[in-house]
Amino acid sequence: MTSVDTILAYAAARRDDSRARWFEWLRIPSVSAQPPHAGDCRRAAAWLAEQLRGIGFTAELKDTAGHPVVLGHHSGPEGATRHLLFYGHYDVQPAEPMELWTSPPFEPVMVEGPNGPRVVARGAVDDKGQVMMWLEALRFWHDTQGGPPCRITVMVEGEEEVGSKNLPDFLEAHADALRADVVVISDSNMWNIDTPSIVTSVRGLLYTQLDITAANKDLHSGLFGGSALNPINLITRILGDLKDDTGEILIPGFYDDVPELSAEQRAQWDALKFDEGAFLGSVGLSVPAGEMTRGPLERLWARPTVDVNGIWGGYTGEGAKTVIPSDAHAKVSFRLVAGQSATKVLAGFRDFIVARLPEDAQVKIQVFSIGEGLKIPSDSPFIRAAQVALTAEFGKPAVLQGGGGSLPVVSQIKEILDLDCLLVGFGLDDDQVHSPNEKFDVVCFERGIDSHVRLLAALATA
Amino acid sequence: MTSVDTILAYAAARRDDSRARWFEWLRIPSVSAQPPHAGDCRRAAAWLAEQLRGIGFTAELKDTAGHPVVLGHHSGPEGATRHLLFYGHYDVQPAEPMELWTSPPFEPVMVEGPNGPRVVARGAVDDKGQVMMWLEALRFWHDTQGGPPCRITVMVEGEEEVGSKNLPDFLEAHADALRADVVVISDSNMWNIDTPSIVTSVRGLLYTQLDITAANKDLHSGLFGGSALNPINLITRILGDLKDDTGEILIPGFYDDVPELSAEQRAQWDALKFDEGAFLGSVGLSVPAGEMTRGPLERLWARPTVDVNGIWGGYTGEGAKTVIPSDAHAKVSFRLVAGQSATKVLAGFRDFIVARLPEDAQVKIQVFSIGEGLKIPSDSPFIRAAQVALTAEFGKPAVLQGGGGSLPVVSQIKEILDLDCLLVGFGLDDDQVHSPNEKFDVVCFERGIDSHVRLLAALATA
Numbered sequence: 001m002t003s004v005d006t007i008l009a010y011a012a013a014r015r016d017d018s019r020a021r022w023f024e025w026l027r028i029p030s031v032s033a034q035p036p037h038a039g040d041c042r043r044a045a046a047w048l049a050e051q052l053r054g055i056g057f058t059a060e061l062k063d064t065a066g067h068p069v070v071l072g073h074h075s076g077p078e079g080a081t082r083h084l085l086f087y088g089h090y091d092v093q094p095a096e097p098m099e100l101w102t103s104p105p106f107e108p109v110m111v112e113g114p115n116g117p118r119v120v121a122r123g124a125v126d127d128k129g130q131v132m133m134w135l136e137a138l139r140f141w142h143d144t145q146g147g148p149p150c151r152i153t154v155m156v157e158g159e160e161e162v163g164s165k166n167l168p169d170f171l172e173a174h175a176d177a178l179r180a181d182v183v184v185i186s187d188s189n190m191w192n193i194d195t196p197s198i199v200t201s202v203r204g205l206l207y208t209q210l211d212i213t214a215a216n217k218d219l220h221s222g223l224f225g226g227s228a229l230n231p232i233n234l235i236t237r238i239l240g241d242l243k244d245d246t247g248e249i250l251i252p253g254f255y256d257d258v259p260e261l262s263a264e265q266r267a268q269w270d271a272l273k274f275d276e277g278a279f280l281g282s283v284g285l286s287v288p289a290g291e292m293t294r295g296p297l298e299r300l301w302a303r304p305t306v307d308v309n310g311i312w313g314g315y316t317g318e319g320a321k322t323v324i325p326s327d328a329h330a331k332v333s334f335r336l337v338a339g340q341s342a343t344k345v346l347a348g349f350r351d352f353i354v355a356r357l358p359e360d361a362q363v364k365i366q367v368f369s370i371g372e373g374l375k376i377p378s379d380s381p382f383i384r385a386a387q388v389a390l391t392a393e394f395g396k397p398a399v400l401q402g403g404g405g406s407l408p409v410v411s412q413i414k415e416i417l418d419l420d421c422l423l424v425g426f427g428l429d430d431d432q433v434h435s436p437n438e439k440f441d442v443v444c445f446e447r448g449i450d451s452h453v454r455l456l457a458a459l460a461t462a
Numbered sequence: 463m464t465s466v467d468t469i470l471a472y473a474a475a476r477r478d479d480s481r482a483r484w485f486e487w488l489r490i491p492s493v494s495a496q497p498p499h500a501g502d503c504r505r506a507a508a509w510l511a512e513q514l515r516g517i518g519f520t521a522e523l524k525d526t527a528g529h530p531v532v533l534g535h536h537s538g539p540e541g542a543t544r545h546l547l548f549y550g551h552y553d554v555q556p557a558e559p560m561e562l563w564t565s566p567p568f569e570p571v572m573v574e575g576p577n578g579p580r581v582v583a584r585g586a587v588d589d590k591g592q593v594m595m596w597l598e599a600l601r602f603w604h605d606t607q608g609g610p611p612c613r614i615t616v617m618v619e620g621e622e623e624v625g626s627k628n629l630p631d632f633l634e635a636h637a638d639a640l641r642a643d644v645v646v647i648s649d650s651n652m653w654n655i656d657t658p659s660i661v662t663s664v665r666g667l668l669y670t671q672l673d674i675t676a677a678n679k680d681l682h683s684g685l686f687g688g689s690a691l692n693p694i695n696l697i698t699r700i701l702g703d704l705k706d707d708t709g710e711i712l713i714p715g716f717y718d719d720v721p722e723l724s725a726e727q728r729a730q731w732d733a734l735k736f737d738e739g740a741f742l743g744s745v746g747l748s749v750p751a752g753e754m755t756r757g758p759l760e761r762l763w764a765r766p767t768v769d770v771n772g773i774w775g776g777y778t779g780e781g782a783k784t785v786i787p788s789d790a791h792a793k794v795s796f797r798l799v800a801g802q803s804a805t806k807v808l809a810g811f812r813d814f815i816v817a818r819l820p821e822d823a824q825v826k827i828q829v830f831s832i833g834e835g836l837k838i839p840s841d842s843p844f845i846r847a848a849q850v851a852l853t854a855e856f857g858k859p860a861v862l863q864g865g866g867g868s869l870p871v872v873s874q875i876k877e878i879l880d881l882d883c884l885l886v887g888f889g890l891d892d893d894q895v896h897s898p899n900e901k902f903d904v905v906c907f908e909r910g911i912d913s914h915v916r917l918l919a920a921l922a923t924a
Contacts, residue, residue: 033781094783100679162781189685203684207782216746217562218897221769222665222867223651225797226761227742229751232770232792233705240702243695280689284678285822289691299688307683308694309785314772315793319495319624320669320830321555322795322868323771323896330694331777333784335687360747368782405684406784434682434785 003145007453011140015446019110019119021051022132022445025090026108026121032067032091032162041067041158044090044128048156051135055142057154062174064166067091067158071174074138074152082150082460085180085419087409088131088187089160092123093434100436110442115193115428117442125440126433130186130425131156133445137452149460153180157409160187163207163369164408171416182382182459183413186448188403188425191272193444196390196398196451199423200378201301204336205406206345207309207369210235210353212328213362218314219324229360231328232313238356239330242306247291249306251352257339261302269297272399282430301402304345304373305335335406337373346370371408382422385462389454390424393447398424422459426451465607469915473602477908481572481581483513484594484907487552488570488583494529494553494624503529503620506552506590510618513597517604519616524636526628529553529620533636536600536614544612544922547642547881549871550593550649551622554585555896562898572904577655577890579904587902588895592648592887593618595907599914611922615642619871622649625669625831626870633878644844644921645875648910650865650887653734655906658852658860658913661885662840663763666798667868668807669771669831672697672815674790675824680776681786691822693790694775700818701792704768709753711768713814719801723764731759734861744892763864766807766835767797797868799835808832833870844884847924851916852886855909860886884921888913 011018030044031037045061045068052059052072059072070090076082095105103109108121123129141148155178157167171178191197214231215224243249261269276296280286290299299305313328315321334349336342346367353363377383378400387397403423410421426448432438473480492506493499507523507530514521514534521534532552538544557567565571570583585591603610617640619629633640653659676693677686705711723731738758742748752761761767775790777783796807808829815825839845840862849859865885872883888910894900 033779033783035780094777094779096777096779097680161783205684205784207784214747217894218559219745220867220896221767221771221795222667222797222865223762223891223895224745225767225769226752226765227738227750227758228745228747229749230769232773233701233768236698236701236770236773237705238702239695239698240700243699276689280822283681283686283690285676285690287691287821288689289820289822290688296689300685303688305683305687306695307687307692307784307786308698308776309683309783309787310776310778311694311698311790312774312778314770315556315558316772316774316791317495317556317558318497320793320795321495321623321771321896322667322669322769324769325771328773329778331782333683333782335684358751359749360742360751403684405682429685432679433685434783435680 004454004457007140007144008450010144011136011449011453018136018449022129023108025128025132026123027106029106030091030158031094032159033094038067041091045070045158048090052154055139056147062170064170066166069158069170070154070156071177072154073177074148076148076151080150083153083180084150084459085153085155085178085183086134087183087185088156089127089158090131090156091158091161092126092128093161095122097436102437113441115441115443118439119442120437120439122438124438125427125431126438127160127187129440129445130427130448133186133426133448134184134452136449137456140453141456149456153178160409164412167409168412168416171412175417178417180419183419183421184455185407185421185423186425187407188423189427189429190444191399191401193428194394195396196394196424197401198383198386198398199403200400201338201375202373202403202407202410203405204340204342204372204411205333205369205408206336206342207331207333208349209366209368210330210332211364213326214360215324215326217326221322221324224324228324229358230324231361232325234361235313235328235330238353239308239332241356246293247289249304251348253348254304254345257341258304258337259339261298272297279429297402302337304337304340306332308332338375340373342370342372369408371406372411374411374414376420380420381462382459385458386422386424386455389458390451392454393451424455466916466919469602469606470912472606473598473911473915480598480911484591485570487590487594488585489568491568492553492620493556494621495556500529503553507532507620510552514616517601518609524632526632528628531620531632532616532618533639534616535639536610538610538613542612545615545642546612546921547615547617547640547645548596549645549647550618551589551620552593552618553620553623554588554590555623557584559898564899575903577903577905580901581904582899582901584900586900587889587893588900589622589649591902591907592889592910595648595888595910596646596914598911599918602915603918611918615640622871626874629871630874630878633874637879640879642881645881645883646917647869647883647885648887649869650885651889651891652906653861653863655890656856657858658856658886659863660845660848660860661865662862663800663837664835664865664869664872665867666802666804666834666873667795667831667870668798668804669793669795670811671828671830672792672794673826675788676822677786677788679788683784683786686786690786691820692786693823694787696823697775697790697792700815701770701794703818708755709751711766713810715810716766716807719803720766720799721801723760734759741891759864764799766799766802768794770794800837802835804832804834831870833868834873836873836876838882842882843924844921847920848884848886848917851920852913854916855913886917
């Protein structure tokens with residue numbers, strides 16, 4: 001047997017142990033957005049560092065202005081020069097709304113699904129489950145081969161779900177330790193349950209909160225209606241203006257730096273025969289809501305969007321209250337594509353708002369996340385090596401696809417460390433990431449472990 | 463001394479007692495919109511019935527499908543035929559947002575203000591404070607004269623703040639007991655602290671809640687942004703379309719039945735020299751936000767409006783969550799003027815929404831209140847008699863004004879009992895009705911008691 005076959009056999013005999021460790025980590029409610037969970041975030045980080053030390057890594061928690069980063073290192077075999085940097089995040093999205101979970105979000109359970117057993121918990125896949133896959137692969141290399149086949153640095157942050165805002169400082173401060181050959185990230189999905197995927201472009205994220213204020217107190221709409229400015233009416237006018245009837249975004253200059261798809265790229269994506277009807281049908285929808293003039297994968301992977309992620313103001317309790325409130329609020333985010341400047345989009349959005357703001361209204365714009373879209377060269381030796389490993393595992397190569405979501409870290413790593421990322425993840429589109437009842441199919445988790453065992457071998461020699 | 467002078471002297475010697483009773487009632491948190499306060503509503507009703515019985519009335523709680531109505535009666539002097547119906551409400555608006563109160567909303571306190579002492583509490587003026595004024599006047603007539611100068615029926619409901627939806631059934635069921643000559647209501651404001659006011663028109667209220675749903679679960683905006691319908695974006699588009707840049711409401715047919723002001727009415731109101739700058743300045747605003755082509759009092763009293771009173775959906779916690787939610791909600795209300803049909807406006811609003819609803823979105827429209835605007839003849843003998851009483855108290859007659867707010871009961875009384883109302887209230891525009899720190903100036907409360915002592919004498923012989 002080759003060493004890879006030995007490791008895979010060893011891993012296959014230890015599925016229960018892998019799952020037990022995964023569950024242990026999921027039980028720590030490391031919700032980065034909610035200050036009361038700060039201690040849990042640190043606990044989740046400490047747990048991971050301990051695991052790394054158990055398989056021959058040096059590992060410690062590095063403090064940041066926010067939640068700590070777990071930084072681990074293994075020098076690999078004597079004289080190894082190939083250096084892989086594994087990135088992941090131990091923080092998870094808030095679990096709210098709690099009442100929609102069929103089991104408590106931080107008590108992982110295994111239930112049967114169409115693809116066999118699945119694990120339901122917040123973070124089951126995003127990103128604890130995906131980090132666990134490569135952690136387990138490293139463990140099995142350690143147990144059977146004495147360690148990984150090359151130098152490995154591990155960097156797992158705790159603020160991905162809140163925009164990785166302290167990561168740039170961290171990357172600057174630890175640039176020497178982090179200067180690897182390529183960065184491996186598992187935080188994306190497979191094309192389908194039989195077909196792996198490598199993401200070669202990701203959208204950026206600009207996430208803002210608008211706080212609009214008008215009168216200095218809540219008013220009675222009977223006394224003041226017809227005279228006083230209503231900030232909710234105003235915020236709906238501003239946000240309602242964001243798109244036209246065809247789904248095009250109306251902020252002046254918004255599309256200036258958005259590149260058109262190449263004919264080759266369009267042909268590749270057309271060949272995937274993406275079934276948008278089924279994609280939307282799985283969540284109870286039927287008609288695409290984005291730009292009407294664009295194709296489905298183009299809209300998901302290569303076009304910018306704007307979504308209002310939250311809105312609130314005035315009376316939201318039961319029954320009627322005839323109030324003209326003093327303030328209204330919204331969380332508004334943009335997915336950006338490679339080429340767009342996030343700061344330019346933010347400036348355009350600010351101008352768009354200010355142009356619609358009457359004299360008596362004030363707006364505060366908070367920025368929670370600002371990351372740009374990115375394209376990754378799809379002809380690198382690392383992607384070629386990964387294709388070999390994934391083909392060995394799945395019997396076919398990975399689809400080279402765009403990513404609709406945002407990994408600010410990919411942009412930050414490119415900018416600060418000048419490194420490309422290999423984005424190979426094992427989630428599925430129906431994993432309910434960020435929603436109640438987030439799940440990860442066990443078959444995906446286990447093939448993810450095996451894929452990472454193979455990827456380590458392939459990338460070490462690429 | 464005339465009997466009125468005797469009563470006024472007696473009342474003046476008992477200010478502390480009046481205030482103590484007022485405070486006792488304010489301490490009962492009778493918030494009709496919030497089911498946990500149902501017991502408090504009944505307690506507030508029972509308190510009032512007990513007070514009425516203490517001054518020679520028969521009084522009982524009449525159950526409705528919602529909160530009970532207090533119904534009291536006094537047959538007046540032997541052979542009295544003149545019959546006054548006093549209406550009021552013992553329910554109050556929710557006190558939220560609690561954190562903006564400078565003292566607990568249901569623990570009334572007396573603090574100094576520009577007009578001398580004022581009482582701060584939820585319901586201080588609306589409408590417990592105003593009901594207390596005529597209750598105290600009736601008490602002092604009872605204590606000094608043995609009873610009121612004519613037949614009196616008292617009807618105080620517990621659902622005014624949630625649209626008086628069970629009152630029509632009550633009026634139908636008790637029509638015989640309620641068939642008086644005129645209905646006296648104190649639930650409005652004075653023109654200013656020195657000038658009383660009688661309201662001769664009120665706007666109606668149509669209060670709705672929109673519940674818009676799209677996907678069957680919350681979605682990740684990275685995975686679904688550009689493809690999935692976002693119900694918050696949608697609700698902002700619908701509500702943002704409600705008015706044009708001049709403040710005109712764009713629902714087709716909305717203004718069809720809105721009468722233009724008569725030249726005489728316009729001249730009367732112009733003569734009041736309403737200072738809209740000061741009115742808005744008192745709440746931190748400077749520029750009127752209603753229809754730009756209309757005058758200030760016309761906009762407040764004689765033009766319909768639409769206000770979004772509340773909005774919510776998606777993630778509203780701290781920080782960022784990149785969700786496309788499954789649903790979005792808003793409370794939307796219209797102030798209507800005499801001539802407009804509330805059901806026709808509701809139908810027009812429904813059509814307006816449905817015309818903007820894509821195939822994948824569903825809307826539910828709940829109606830919490832539906833009452834029409836009303837004009838009251840300003841030349842009735844009761845208004846003339848009230849002017850005599852108010853002139854005696856204030857040294858000048860009351861301003862005959864429009865009312866911006868809504869008293870659904872005024873329409874219901876007109877429709878079911880065919881009675882006109884005499885709307886004479888003693889609040890001030892800065893009373894912060896429906897807002898945190900609602901207050902009632904003690905001087906207004908006390909002159910209100912004295913005015914009601916005089917009104918009873920005047921109306922009994924009108």
